[in-house]
Amino acid sequence: MPYISNTTYYYLFLYFIIYSFAGWVLEVIYCYSVNRRLVNRGFLYGPVCPIYGVAAVIVIIVLSPFSNNYILLFGGGLILSSLLEFITGFVLEHFFKARWWDYTDNKFNIMGYVCLKFSIFWAIITVIFIKFIYPPVDRFVHLLPHSFLEISYNVLLIVFVVDITATINNLIQFRKIFNELYELSSELKCNIETMKNKLVDTAKASILEGKIKYLKESYDKLMSRSNFKFRRIILAFPKVSSKSFGKIIDEIKERIL
Structure with a gap:
């Protein structure tokens, strides 16, 4: 494995x-142009979208040696951006039981995670990035003193790790609360059906009514908590959906959007 210096890591x-x-x-900017609303579109709490940073670093490493070949830049950008978006979407849905974006309605999509239109868009951006954006940024970064690079690396790394840890914890709670809402909703529906079909005697009916009231109150409290806790995520990803919690997510979106 080739040796990579600390300075290279810093860069x-x-x-x-x-x-x-x-x-x-x-x-x-894109979200504001579409919805006329300023929202934090980042997956994390801070003003960053890591998928862009990861894509940029991969493109720099893999494609910058081919900066004079437009065909390779375009084709490489198409493939790399598609792979990254597909893997990211798949992993997020697998672990958190929610799909944060969905291209199912777009032509030539792959499982809704990627589609040809946006892959071509990112391929064009890749060419523009390598030819016009990366070179001046690279020159600027290499003018920075080594001591500044080291301090920036340590500080920003700590901030980023704290942010991503808090975000993952929040998404775990997101899944946990949705599970609780789903269980409450299922139990509530079952009890209401029992009452409607008169499957219990009069004595048990009053007990069941009390249980239904308690379940409704518990569901509403948890739903209100979800509205407050996940408002930022829902605003950032208004098209979020889930096969497991579809109706619950739709209800939360109706309350927030």
Whole structure:
């Protein structure tokens, strides 16, 4: 395995942060142009979209040696962006039981995670990035003193790790609360059906009514808590959906959007 110096790590991480922030800015501007609403479009709490930073670093490493070949830049950008978006979407849905974006309605899509239209868009962006954006940024970064690079790396790494840890914890709670809402909803529906079909005697009916009231109150409290806790995520990803919690997510989206 080739040796990679600490300075190289510093440069790559700084590229990651710069382009993660730039991606966040683009997402915020795009969202505002569509919905006329300013929202934090980042998956994390901070003003970064890591998928842009990861994509930029991969493109720099893999495609910058071919900066004079437009065909390779375009084709490489098409493949790399599609793979990254597909893997990210698949992993997020697998672990958190929710789909954060969905291209199912777009032509030539792959399982709704990627589609040809946006892959071509990112391929064009890749060419523009390598030819016009990366070179001046690279020159600027290499002018920075080594001591500044080291300090920036340590500080930003700590901030990023704290942010991603808090985000993952929040998404775990997201899944946990949705499980609780689903169980409450199922139990409530079952009890209401029992009452409607008069499957219990009069004595047990009053007990069942009390249980239904309690379940409704518990469901509403948990739903209100979800509205407050996950408002940022829902606003950032208004098309979020789930096969497991579809109706519950739709109800939360109706309350927030």
